[in-house]
Amino acid sequence: MQEDNNHSNHRPAATAQNNIGIKDFLVPLSVVIAGVFIAGGLYLSGGGLAPAGAPMVLEGGQPAAVPADTTDKVNPVTADDHIKGSLDAPIKIVEYSDFDCPFCARFHVVMDAVTEKYSGDDVAWVYRHFPLEQLHPQAAGVSAASECVAELGGNDAFWVFTDGYYDARGAQDATPHEVLIPRLALEAGVEQAAFTECFQSGRKAADVQADLDNAVETGGRGTPWSILIGPTGKTYPINGALPQSAIEQLIEVARQEA
Numbered sequence: 001m002q003e004d005n006n007h008s009n010h011r012p013a014a015t016a017q018n019n020i021g022i023k024d025f026l027v028p029l030s031v032v033i034a035g036v037f038i039a040g041g042l043y044l045s046g047g048g049l050a051p052a053g054a055p056m057v058l059e060g061g062q063p064a065a066v067p068a069d070t071t072d073k074v075n076p077v078t079a080d081d082h083i084k085g086s087l088d089a090p091i092k093i094v095e096y097s098d099f100d101c102p103f104c105a106r107f108h109v110v111m112d113a114v115t116e117k118y119s120g121d122d123v124a125w126v127y128r129h130f131p132l133e134q135l136h137p138q139a140a141g142v143s144a145a146s147e148c149v150a151e152l153g154g155n156d157a158f159w160v161f162t163d164g165y166y167d168a169r170g171a172q173d174a175t176p177h178e179v180l181i182p183r184l185a186l187e188a189g190v191e192q193a194a195f196t197e198c199f200q201s202g203r204k205a206a207d208v209q210a211d212l213d214n215a216v217e218t219g220g221r222g223t224p225w226s227i228l229i230g231p232t233g234k235t236y237p238i239n240g241a242l243p244q245s246a247i248e249q250l251i252e253v254a255r256q257e258a
Contacts, residue, residue, distance in 0.1 A: 073217045098129075099166075130225060131208065
């Protein structure tokens, strides 16, 4: 897979007073998150975030032996999904992604460009989780944190967190998880105590696991793994971090086959 340009959103600098507030917020919450991510372990995973009998998954593409197309097993897109665009859009691109996968960071840039080009009433982008524990032991924890942000702040807050995370990692920002996650949760407008309670509870692990299971069920063996759902319900696999031109060609194929 070739290197793509990184994408970064620039946010206004905080005032001195805001910096004090952010520091006060980060100190206790970062301690909580550091405990979750300590020594590469995950409070939420317990080493179990993988479906029984699942093959080893890889970032950036599929293994040589490609199974039969099972993309039609993709779970229906509902109002409970994290979506950019309209739930009624005739074309939906469902991405199963790993927050710490560099290929996913590149594909996030591609999908940002696609959603900027097409109306949200025409093409919708759905984000689901596919953390690869074998490669990124902390990714499931980031997924759970994003789900807490979504629970507390809604769909827009989820995307503020998610876009911010990929912006940072895509720009080679090596800020530790225990610092970056509280900062992004704060920027998404989530209240500290509620986020801490949600994150410590582990209740979002089941949501992450459900996405992972469906990713594998639909044929996903690497990240990013995406499925385009066309106007007729026909599904098309998108394997890896394809360029924008390839995604746009597939959108046109789906339109023509409607």
